[in-house]
Amino acid sequence: VQFAESGGGLVQPGGSLRLSCAASGIIFSIYDMGWYRQAPGKQRDLVASITSFGNTNYPDSVKGRFTISRDNAKNMVYLQMNSLEPEDTAVYYCNYAFRNFGTWGQGTQVTVSS
Numbered sequence: 814v815q816f817a818e819s820g821g822g823l824v825q826p827g828g829s830l831r832l833s834c835a836a837s838g839i840i841f842s843i844y845d846m847g848w849y850r851q852a853p854g855k856q857r858d859l860v861a862s863i864t865s866f867g868n869t870n871y872p873d874s875v876k877g878r879f880t881i882s883r884d885n886a887k888n889m890v891y892l893q894m895n896s897l898e899p900e901d902t903a904v905y906y907c908n909y910a911f912r913n914f915g916t917w918g919q920g921t922q923v924t925v926s927s
Contacts, residue, residue: 814838814915815864816907821921824897832892832921839915844886848892849912850903850923861892862910885887897925 820832831849845864851857861881862870869881880893890907904920 816906816915816918817888818907818918818921821905821923823836823924825927826925828897828925829893829895830897830923831896832905832907832923834890836888836890836907839888840849840866841888845910845912846881846883846890847908848879848881849906849908851906851920852903855903857906859902859910860905863890864910881883891910895921899925901925 815837817835818832820830820878822830824830835908843865845862847859847862849857850860861871861874863880863881863883871879878894878896881890883890891925900926902923904922906915906920
């Protein structure tokens with residue numbers, strides 16, 4: 814399996830970004846997927862998950878601001894991030910959710926700063 818994240822960048826507080834993740838080498842539609850982030854010196858945390866049925870879940874820190882979605886026909890998972898805060902600055906990754914991880918991709922850097 815391979816995951817390739819894209820869409821990060823530098824954005825001002827209050828701004829928005831849409832991250833994309835392309836998955837290959839798996840029957841994508843049967844897997845629960847997640848977006849994770851890792852800030853410097855911190856552990857990698859789950860920030861959004863979507864089951865194979867499309868059910869979503871978020872931690873309180875991003876609830877109401879982040880939206881995860883998937884397109885099974887394209888083997889893609891997305892993360893729409895609105896009302897970004899400096900605390901959202903991190904490298905963002907996609908991977909499986911609720912099971913053993915696959916190989917991590919390079920991630921995409923999100924920097925929220927004025």
